[in-house]
Amino acid sequence: MLSNYLKIALRNLLRHRLFTTINVVGLALGAACCALIGLYIQHELSYDRFHRAPENVFRLMVESTGEEGKSLKAITPRFLSTALAESFPEIEHATQFRLMNKTIAYQNKEYPETRVIFSDPAFFEVFTFSSIQGDLSKALAEPNSAVLTKSFARKIFGEENPVGKSFVVRVNSRTTPQAEVKVAALMEDVPKNAHFKFDAALPFSLFAPATGTITWNWFEMKTYVRLKSQIGRQSIEQKLPDLVQRTGGERDKQKLVLQPLTDIHLAAAIPFDDVEQTNARDLYVFAGIALLVLVIACINYMVLVTARYTQRLKEVGVRKIIGATAPKLILQFLIETALIAALTLPLALGIVEMAHRSFGGLLGKELQIDYLSNQIFLWGNLFVLIFFTIVAGFYPALFFSKINAVAMLKGQGAGVRASTRLRKSLVVTQFGVAQIAKLFFKRLDSRQDLRPASKPPMPFARKQRRNAARKMGCLRHRTRNLGTRERGAARSIRKSK
Secondary structure, three states: OHHHHHHHHHHHHHHOHHHHHHHHHHHHHHHHHHHHHHHHHHHHHOOOOOOOOHHHEEEEEEEEEEOOEEEEEOOEOOOHHHHHHHHOOOEEEEEEEEEEEEEEEEOOEEEEEEEEEEEOOOHHHHOOOOEEEOOHHHHOOOOOEEEEEHHHHHHHHOOOOOOOOEEEEEOOOOOOOOEEEEEEEEEOOOOOOOOOOOOEEEEHHHOOOOOOOOOOOOOOEEEEEEEOOOOOHHHHHOOHHHHHHHOOOOOOOEEEEEEEHHHOOOOOOOOOOOOOOOOHHHHHHHHHHHHHHHHHHHHHHHHHHHHOHHHHHHHHHHHHHOOOOHHHHHHHHHHHHHHHHHHHHHHHHHHHHHHHHHHHHHHOOOOOOOOOOOHHHHHHHHHHHHHHHHHHHHHHHHHHHHOOHHHHHHOOOHHHHHHHHHHHHHHHHHHHHHHHHHHHHHHHHHHHHHOOOOOOOHHHHHHHHHHHHHHHHHHHHHHHHHHHHHHHHHHHHHHHO
């Protein structure tokens, strides 16, 4: 029986090629839009999940209570990682780092604005990065050693083996203006879905803080910990107030907070948190838009199917007269819709393959598709296929199965009126859904406008800071001169009296 239904469905599709093509292209565009949005959402949710056991890694933040209320900072005192490692056996590794832009020089060539991380050997124990050459876990233990990413090493050394070669880094600190370092290890580039990125990693011994005072009044480092397996977050958080008090902090005014590594990218922006972030609510908006696009595509298909009402009327009427039941008619229409959806899938995947790079560039992301290993993408496309088949095919099938056979053969009466009402209601519904999708886009655009502007390039930022400092110096000079003139005028008035 199924083979007969399949033959009939294929015959109908081939007989009306233009109608089939319009349906396939329309559904393919809807499926492709949904797949592209799904790729973006999946990319945003995948941040920092490439690390080993990412659920065990947490970032420490400081919540301070003052006269203006509570404030949260993403930076901590410099001594905190050592205190954590010594105080809590539940912590497997603790690390701190400072991400800065520095100038690197090699053979009379300078590479300004290089993203450099100053950290300790535990950095590569807390975070998982792929090593190409050398031992990452021991590379930062040696003084004046360095770890370079693959792309940056190729940028300064070309195709030569960088391990063992030396270069100069402009530290620009009071104690170490510049230092010569040797490449101890080479690693793969930091994945695109990491919340922080760097080109080189250097040991703490090359980093000098802006002040020699290391207290709870000076915050400059990002602190992360990796908990041992089966250790709960609450077991650490309840001990943190005692650590604050033991290390000289004010227990009532300063509180340490643990933030899961995988939550950082989607968390709300906080001060001193210069990482790539996306508002989690935007993902819900994108998901809503994808669902609305699917609904619009399904409604468009149903409108086209019911528009061919008179052409299928006598066919369905004859089938009902010779004994076709409603379930059999519904099954026939569902098989027809499933065939169209099956034809839609390869076309939609082709559109996604051609458009995903441009779509990612529009959003400032590098979207990648791995058809074999990306199970979520494969299951998502299967879901879209089933969704189209059920939603777009079931209602027209149910509609045809309920119309009286005599009215079908006559081509008039209640069946025609019902078809007209159905098409009108579907068109109105489609327009309404499109307007809702438009509101979603406007909301997303307004949220984008309300965000702070992206950071300007660092050379421009330095120039702006220099101009600001120069203007502030002039302002202070004018203020001092104004104060001097006012004091002189006051003395003259007193003398005249």
